[in-house]
Structures are given as structure tokens and as C-alpha cells.
Amino acid sequence: MSMQQLLLMGAGHAHAFVLEAFAKQPEPGIAITVVSDSPLAAYSGSVPAWLAGECTLRETQIDIAALCQRANARLILSPANTVNTRERNVALANGERVNFDVVSVNIGSTLASPQQHGENLPMLLAMRPLGSLHQRWQALQNDIRHLPSGGAQRVVGVGGGAAGCETLMSVLAQLRKQRPDIDWQGHLLSASNALxxxxxxxxxxxxxxxxxxAGITVHSQQRGETLVEGGVTTQDGKRIDADIVLWATGAVGHPWLVSTELPLDQHGFIRVDNTLEVTGQPNIFAAGDCAAFTPALPNAGVYAVRMGPHLADNLRHACHGEPLRPWQPPKRVLSLIGTGEGRAIASRGGFGVSGKWVWQWKKRIDARFIARFNPPFEN
Structure with missing residues (x-):
């Protein structure tokens, strides 16, 4: 049998497990290539601690380059532009084309940006894509340093899911530490009646x-839609005053997927069967936020983590022409939500508990996860 070309598109959580699996159990007949826009990949679970100023950016990142080295995988630092399912190759932004026999897509999601009308718009911080969040957060912090002393600033978070709540509380905690001379006022817009x-x-x-x-006012059944002068408007035309808008809603697939022949759902995510193989596309897989599972799964990093080891097994099976095994998502998952000021909430099904010890527990779990994939000599 000739050398099988396994291509991993993206450096998401699931692909970290794939590389770990091939590092532990190498396959001489499989050549692995990874395409990623960065040698470091952010772990979503640690992002709130970083936003709150409780850890450095580097402490939230998985060293994909080192992981590739352990797995004897070639790493190409260029994002993909498109995938040709018929000719079995991927076009990269650097002009290179990479052929594959088996390919897996783990590129996360992005957000549908709000419409923008007028001038003097609020400062905007979009929470996705995750890979470039540090650049947007740094730019916002630079703007905040130049704000005059005194007065009030209204920070409006759009999105009532776990990410939206967590992001707003973490960012407010950091802004209050960074500029205690400003009165930071928080507001959260939630499209649904319940957070x-x-x-x-x-x-x-x-x-x-x-x-x-945290001093945050919740506006239920208010879907943020458009940035306008001095605020954000909702679906019923109501305007909420805002100086800064944190956009954490409307997760969609990356736009370039539309130009491919991959089957997409209404949000632009790739439809997959329970084996994580793309529906109707043999030897093409997708996992994490970019994959549309049936029944639909919430957009949460924990599912990509759970998919990872199973994806590794099925990619190995696919390269050997062996039958694939179905993946069963967990019925309940543990969710740990940072609330700022060194506290967190643990949630699993109907169970919930909060406290400072939950935050310390969450930080230990996140640190262990990142350390699992990084070289042991790193701090």
C-alpha cells in the first residue's frame, strides 16, 4: 500500500488529540501535514482568565509546532482558502496546494458581524475567530488607555449564552482594574428569555x-443587530447606549466554505455523520465548532475535546481502508463559567455551584489540559 497523505486543516482542540495519538503510536505508512495560520493555538477554556488579566496569552496556548514535531508531522503556516473534494487537494493562502488521501477540518467558527450604520460607532470587540482575538483585544485596550479620566463607559455584551456572559464579566473585571478612574457600566443583551x-x-x-x-443589567428578549452612533439597536428598533460592544453571538462557518462542495447547514457549518465523516464525502472529516452534528450540539469547546480521541481513531481507520466507528456525544457535560473577580460557576445538567474554589478548580483543569500537549520544559 502506498504512503497515505493525511491532512489536518486547522489546529483546533480535536486535532491536538489527533497529533498526540500519532505521536504515541506512529504510523510509518501515513504522512501527516498540518495547515494552520499560527504555530500556537488558543485553548478556549483559558480565554476568560486571560481576558480578566489572570494569566498571560502564552499560558492559554497549545504549542502546535512542538506537537507536530512529536508526531513527525509537517506544519505549513498558512490558512486554507478552499478545499477541492474532487481533485483531493487544498489551496492555501500562500499559493501552495496540498494533496490528500484523507483530510480532517477543525477550523473553529467565526461570528456574523453586526451591521454598522453612521459615524462615531461604539468600539467593537468580536469574540470569534478565536485565533486573532488577542490582536483585537490589544487594540481595544490601547484605545481604552487613551480615554479621559472620570466619567462613565457603557460596555454592552451581545449574546446570552455561556460565552457571552463569561466574556462580559471577565472583560469588565479587567477594565475596572486597568482604569479604576472610570465608572464601567455593564449591560447584556440576550435574544432569548432565559440566559x-x-x-x-x-x-x-x-x-x-x-x-x-458584577453590576451588569440584563436585557432579555433583546437581539442586538446594528451598531449605530453611540449604541446598538435591537430587533424591535430599540437603541441601547454603548461605548464598547462585545459581540459573542451568531456563530457561523468560515465564509470560504461556501465556495466548496462540502455539504453545509444553514449556519455554514459542515454536515457530518456520527463517524465525524462529512456526509456524502468519503475520507473527509470535520470536528469541533465547524462541524454540524445531528442532533445539533451546542457550540462549546468541550465537544471538540470529546471528539478528539475518536477522530484520531477514525482517521487511522480511514487511512487503512477500515470501517469507521460511530461517536456518541455525552448527554451531559461539565461547564465551568468564569464570572470575574476570581470566581466561577460549575454547571452539569440541572446541577450548579459557584465560588472561588470553582475558579481555582477550573484553572487547574485548564492548565493540565494545555500542559498535556505542550513540551514538559515549558512554564
Whole structure:
């Protein structure tokens, strides 16, 4: 059998597990290539701690280059522009084309940007794509350093899911530390009537309490739509005053996927079967936020983490022409939501608990996860 070309597009959480699996159990007959826009990949679970100023950016990152070295994989630092499913190759932004026998896509998601009308718009921080968040956050912090002393600043978070709540509380905690001379006022727009629609009643109550303790006003059934002068408008035309808008809603697939022959759902995510193989596309796989599983899974990094080891096995099977095994998503997952000021909420199904010890527990879990993939000599 000739050498099988396995291509990993993107350096998401699931692909970290794939590289780890091939590092532990090498396959001489499989040549692995990874395409990524960076040698470092952010771990989504640690992002709130970084936004809150409790750890450095580097402490949130997985060293993909070192992981590729361990797995004897070639790393190309260029994002993909498109994938040709018929000719079995991928075109990269650097002009290179990479052929494959088996390919896996783990490129995360992006956000549908808000419409923008007029001048003097609020400062905008979009929370996706994750890979370039540090650049947008740095730019916003630079602008904040130049704000005059005194007065108030209204920070409006758009999105009532776990990411939207967590992001707003973390950012506010950091801004209050960075500029205590400014009165930071928080507001959260949630399109649904309940925060954290996938969580139980107790976790939702704990989250609402945490938002209240952080001085954040919740606006339920208000879908943020358009940035206008001095604020953001909602679906019913109401204007919410804002100086800064954190955009954490409307997850969609990357735009370039539309030009491919990959089957996409209404949000631009790649449809996959329960084996994580793309529907109707043999030897093409997708995992993490960019994959549309049936029934639909929430956009949460924990599912990409759970998919990872199974994806590694099925990619190995595909390279050997062996039958694939179905993946069964967990019915309940543990969700750990940072609430700023060194506290967090643990949620699993209807169970919920909060406290400083939960935050310390979350930080230990996240640090262990990152250390699992990084060289042991790193701090």
C-alpha cells in the first residue's frame, strides 16, 4: 500500500488529540501535514482568565509546532482558502496546494458581524475567530488607555449564552482594574428569555446572580443587530447606549466554505455523520465548532475535546481502508463559567455551584489540559 497523505486543516482542540495519538503510536505508512495560520493555538477554556488579566496569552496556548514535531508531522503556516473534494487537494493562502488521501477540518467558527450604520460607532470587540482575538483585544485596550479620566463607559455584551456572559464579566473585571478612574457600566443583551438556554434552572440562576453582582443589567428578549452612533439597536428598533460592544453571538462557518462542495447547514457549518465523516464525502472529516452534528450540539469547546480521541481513531481507520466507528456525544457535560473577580460557576445538567474554589478548580483543569500537549520544559 502506498504512503497515505493525511491532512489536518486547522489546529483546533480535536486535532491536538489527533497529533498526540500519532505521536504515541506512529504510523510509518501515513504522512501527516498540518495547515494552520499560527504555530500556537488558543485553548478556549483559558480565554476568560486571560481576558480578566489572570494569566498571560502564552499560558492559554497549545504549542502546535512542538506537537507536530512529536508526531513527525509537517506544519505549513498558512490558512486554507478552499478545499477541492474532487481533485483531493487544498489551496492555501500562500499559493501552495496540498494533496490528500484523507483530510480532517477543525477550523473553529467565526461570528456574523453586526451591521454598522453612521459615524462615531461604539468600539467593537468580536469574540470569534478565536485565533486573532488577542490582536483585537490589544487594540481595544490601547484605545481604552487613551480615554479621559472620570466619567462613565457603557460596555454592552451581545449574546446570552455561556460565552457571552463569561466574556462580559471577565472583560469588565479587567477594565475596572486597568482604569479604576472610570465608572464601567455593564449591560447584556440576550435574544432569548432565559440566559444559558442549554443549562438547568440552578446554573441559570447562579449566572444571573453573578451578572447582578458584577453590576451588569440584563436585557432579555433583546437581539442586538446594528451598531449605530453611540449604541446598538435591537430587533424591535430599540437603541441601547454603548461605548464598547462585545459581540459573542451568531456563530457561523468560515465564509470560504461556501465556495466548496462540502455539504453545509444553514449556519455554514459542515454536515457530518456520527463517524465525524462529512456526509456524502468519503475520507473527509470535520470536528469541533465547524462541524454540524445531528442532533445539533451546542457550540462549546468541550465537544471538540470529546471528539478528539475518536477522530484520531477514525482517521487511522480511514487511512487503512477500515470501517469507521460511530461517536456518541455525552448527554451531559461539565461547564465551568468564569464570572470575574476570581470566581466561577460549575454547571452539569440541572446541577450548579459557584465560588472561588470553582475558579481555582477550573484553572487547574485548564492548565493540565494545555500542559498535556505542550513540551514538559515549558512554564
Amino acid at each position: 444559558l438556554p442549554d443549562a438547568g434552572r440552578l446554573p441559570r440562576w447562579l449566572t444571573r446572580r453573578a451578572l447582578s453582582q
